[in-house]
Amino acid sequence: MLCARGISLALIRQNADLYYFSGTVQDAHLFIPAEGKPVMLVWRSLSRAADESPLENIMPLEGLSRLADAVKDAGINMDGTLGLEMDVLPAFFYNFYTDRAWPGAKAYDISPLIRETRAIKSQWEIDQIRAACRQVAEAVETVPHVLKPGVTELELAAAVETKMRISGHPGYTRMRGWNQELGYGQFLSGGQGALPSWTNTPGGGQGVNPAFGISASSRRIQAHEPVIVDLGGSVNGYLCDQTRLFSIGDLPDHLKKASDATLELQHKIEEQLKPGTISGTIYDYALDFMSQLDYQAHFMGTGRDQVPFVGHGLGIEIDEYPFLARGNRMELCAGMVVAVEPKLIFPGEGLIGIEDTFLITEQGAERLTLSPQELRQL
Amino acid sequence: MLCARGISLALIRQNADLYYFSGTVQDAHLFIPAEGKPVMLVWRSLSRAADESPLENIMPLEGLSRLADAVKDAGINMDGTLGLEMDVLPAFFYNFYTDRAWPGAKAYDISPLIRETRAIKSQWEIDQIRAACRQVAEAVETVPHVLKPGVTELELAAAVETKMRISGHPGYTRMRGWNQELGYGQFLSGGQGALPSWTNTPGGGQGVNPAFGISASSRRIQAHEPVIVDLGGSVNGYLCDQTRLFSIGDLPDHLKKASDATLELQHKIEEQLKPGTISGTIYDYALDFMSQLDYQAHFMGTGRDQVPFVGHGLGIEIDEYPFLARGNRMELCAGMVVAVEPKLIFPGEGLIGIEDTFLITEQGAERLTLSPQELRQL
Numbered sequence: 001m002l003c004a005r006g007i008s009l010a011l012i013r014q015n016a017d018l019y020y021f022s023g024t025v026q027d028a029h030l031f032i033p034a035e036g037k038p039v040m041l042v043w044r045s046l047s048r049a050a051d052e053s054p055l056e057n058i059m060p061l062e063g064l065s066r067l068a069d070a071v072k073d074a075g076i077n078m079d080g081t082l083g084l085e086m087d088v089l090p091a092f093f094y095n096f097y098t099d100r101a102w103p104g105a106k107a108y109d110i111s112p113l114i115r116e117t118r119a120i121k122s123q124w125e126i127d128q129i130r131a132a133c134r135q136v137a138e139a140v141e142t143v144p145h146v147l148k149p150g151v152t153e154l155e156l157a158a159a160v161e162t163k164m165r166i167s168g169h170p171g172y173t174r175m176r177g178w179n180q181e182l183g184y185g186q187f188l189s190g191g192q193g194a195l196p197s198w199t200n201t202p203g204g205g206q207g208v209n210p211a212f213g214i215s216a217s218s219r220r221i222q223a224h225e226p227v228i229v230d231l232g233g234s235v236n237g238y239l240c241d242q243t244r245l246f247s248i249g250d251l252p253d254h255l256k257k258a259s260d261a262t263l264e265l266q267h268k269i270e271e272q273l274k275p276g277t278i279s280g281t282i283y284d285y286a287l288d289f290m291s292q293l294d295y296q297a298h299f300m301g302t303g304r305d306q307v308p309f310v311g312h313g314l315g316i317e318i319d320e321y322p323f324l325a326r327g328n329r330m331e332l333c334a335g336m337v338v339a340v341e342p343k344l345i346f347p348g349e350g351l352i353g354i355e356d357t358f359l360i361t362e363q364g365a366e367r368l369t370l371s372p373q374e375l376r377q378l
Numbered sequence: 379m380l381c382a383r384g385i386s387l388a389l390i391r392q393n394a395d396l397y398y399f400s401g402t403v404q405d406a407h408l409f410i411p412a413e414g415k416p417v418m419l420v421w422r423s424l425s426r427a428a429d430e431s432p433l434e435n436i437m438p439l440e441g442l443s444r445l446a447d448a449v450k451d452a453g454i455n456m457d458g459t460l461g462l463e464m465d466v467l468p469a470f471f472y473n474f475y476t477d478r479a480w481p482g483a484k485a486y487d488i489s490p491l492i493r494e495t496r497a498i499k500s501q502w503e504i505d506q507i508r509a510a511c512r513q514v515a516e517a518v519e520t521v522p523h524v525l526k527p528g529v530t531e532l533e534l535a536a537a538v539e540t541k542m543r544i545s546g547h548p549g550y551t552r553m554r555g556w557n558q559e560l561g562y563g564q565f566l567s568g569g570q571g572a573l574p575s576w577t578n579t580p581g582g583g584q585g586v587n588p589a590f591g592i593s594a595s596s597r598r599i600q601a602h603e604p605v606i607v608d609l610g611g612s613v614n615g616y617l618c619d620q621t622r623l624f625s626i627g628d629l630p631d632h633l634k635k636a637s638d639a640t641l642e643l644q645h646k647i648e649e650q651l652k653p654g655t656i657s658g659t660i661y662d663y664a665l666d667f668m669s670q671l672d673y674q675a676h677f678m679g680t681g682r683d684q685v686p687f688v689g690h691g692l693g694i695e696i697d698e699y700p701f702l703a704r705g706n707r708m709e710l711c712a713g714m715v716v717a718v719e720p721k722l723i724f725p726g727e728g729l730i731g732i733e734d735t736f737l738i739t740e741q742g743a744e745r746l747t748l749s750p751q752e753l754r755q756l
Contacts (some may be wrong), residue, residue, distance in 0.1 A: 027576040045574035091472035165536040170590035171561035183549035196423035198405040211615025212548035301379040362671025
């Protein structure tokens with residue numbers, strides 16, 4: 001695939017990509033030539049890399065200033081073109097590679113190619129995502145035990161997060177998009193759930209302070225308001241994404257009706273998740289569905305904070321290909337895993353919605369997330 | 379300061395820098411001219427930006443393709459030179475600004491200037507760091523209640539992290555270095571505490587799996603082995619860093635002796651934390667101190683995984699100026715806040731050490747972290 005795009009050598013540096021292509025996360029330069037075997041030059045830790053990675057050619061790198069020589073010594077053919085992860089590689093390194101290590105080298109952005117490759121999951125990867133779904137299904141059952149009037153969003157978050165942490169969650173979630181940040185997920189209640197944020201998500205939440213203005217806050221949860229529990233499971237580096245809606249006592253009828261609409265749309269979208277569907281058409285369908293119910297001004301945000309998508313691929317990052325987004329022309333294929341999250345925002349009242357992780361197979365979609373989908377009024 | 383370095387306009391994009399210069403974290407372009415008032419162009423969320431930031435000039439930005447026009451409309455003088463955060467800005471954006479938005483624009487790396495500015499803390503910033511120290515001092519008192527033979531590192535981590543989460547910790551810690559990742563801190567026991575990792579830290583730990591090979595693992599903690607609890611408190615975006623050493627029952631004598639050495643060195647370093655000291659000399663002193671005790675092969679790692687530093691500045695990121703590192707020539711000034719962490723690695727046995735956060739004043743160092751410094755044998 002590198003060769004077909006005129007790239008003779010790819011350089012992998014970012015944690016998630018390193019894990020995908022080498023099985024370990026180290027401070028390393030992984031060179032993948034269009035022809036021949038990959039070579040990983042490791043600053044630290046060389047011993048951890050050797051223990052964890054199945055790659056054959058793992059060699060030490062004694063600092064960036066030695067890079068060009070080390071590449072030559074390793075017999076890597078650096079002919080002046082270099083594929084780089086331009087969407088995540090800091091400008092400092094980009095300039096270092098193209099000005100100092102190999103002056104005049106021509107850089108190609110290999111991020112789209114990496115993301116396309118990663119979009120189709122192997123059986124092993126799917127098994128890890130299934131395990132992440134089990135982790136989340138168990139953790140979310142903490143909610144009915146904790147959710148009482150007066151509990152804070154942070155107390156609810158801590159109870160669920162503890163359960164996930166003990167089962168092996170690293171505590172934070174990898175996102176590819178720059179400046180995107182995520183812990184275990186989002187815990188949003190009442191009107192604060194309707195607050196927008198900088199992240200590419202329909203809901204934001206107040207967060208703990210303006211430095212971290214997303215997800216749970218010290219707000220005390222009340223009866224009869226929506227409580228969103230949006231969790232990213234994490235097992236062996238692989239993620240799932242599931243959102244469930246709770247309330248203490250009944251929700252007002254108009255919010256219950258909105259919840260029913262998101263669940264109905266979820267079932268409709270599930271039917272369209274099959275090989276050959278164009279990703280963007282699912283967003284178009286979702287928007288049309290919500291427009292017919294007069295929810296278009298609430299769909300995936302409000303006003304200028306609306307986000308034009310209804311789902312996203314996921315794997316070792318929470319924002320992988322394909323994007324079920326306006327104008328996206330990617331064709332769905334068997335082996336893709338997508339999170340679908342139709343959500344409605346009611347300013348001052350809260351966020352209503354659902355999210356499930358689906359595997360696309362030749363026979364259609366298989367829902368991987370395991371929790372009951374219905375609104376749970378406790 | 380911009381002007382003195384020949385930079386007419388700085389563009390701030392990264393979360394931590396945005397928070398520092400605007401008081402809010404949004405998807406925004408903050409332009410700071412050498413002369414005149416800053417202008418923040420906000421994609422989303424404009425309403426959150428207006429609510430949270432004291433800046434006067436906050437305007438909407440309707441997508442990257444509109445950037446150059448929006449800058450012109452805002453009356454910003456873009457004369458062809460642009461200061462960028464080159465250490466964190468992805469290559470994609472660097473190329474976008476210098477090739478597409480302003481073709482031929484000359485970029486300057488303003489990261490060192492930003493980091494120098496941020497190194498001197500205001501009274502308000504110091505107050506937030508003090509609050510983070512109180513958060514950690516309370517959380518660490520959970521340890522004696524949880525630490526029993528057979529408890530896993532993850533169970534210990536979850537118990538302490540829950541306490542911090544409920545008190546308003548966002549759950550993860552901002553680091554400037556690329557690919558560096560951190561949750562609440564590190565929980566390391568026995569031989570696994572001696573494992574190196576890719577991060578710029580003396581200890582790594584096994585982590586939950588090779589995708590996240592740092593900090594706590596499912597290992598069951600035993601009696602008579604070192605247990606390291608390294609916590610990054612977080613209040614209003616500001617951090618502290620504290621490491622304390624525990625054991626269930628007595629530690630072996632040679633590890634107790636090593637612990638005494640790190641504590642003695644900590645006191646010696648504290649005396650040198652005053653205005654005028656050159657940062658690198660503190661590392662030289664520490665290495666010399668440990669060499670005289672024949673610990674040089676254990677200091678801050680072993681073999682090729684040794685890291686040549688003994689401390690670091692911190693504030694809204696855990697890796698700020700100044701670095702108490704080999705060859706670093708920065709002069710310490712009043713108002714700087716540094717974490718000092720002399721640590722010794724004993725392969726197969728564990729990590730021994732301490733870490734405190736200090737404020738540098740005209741009168742010398744003030745220790746901000748509050749927990750008792752001595753090894754606690756439970």
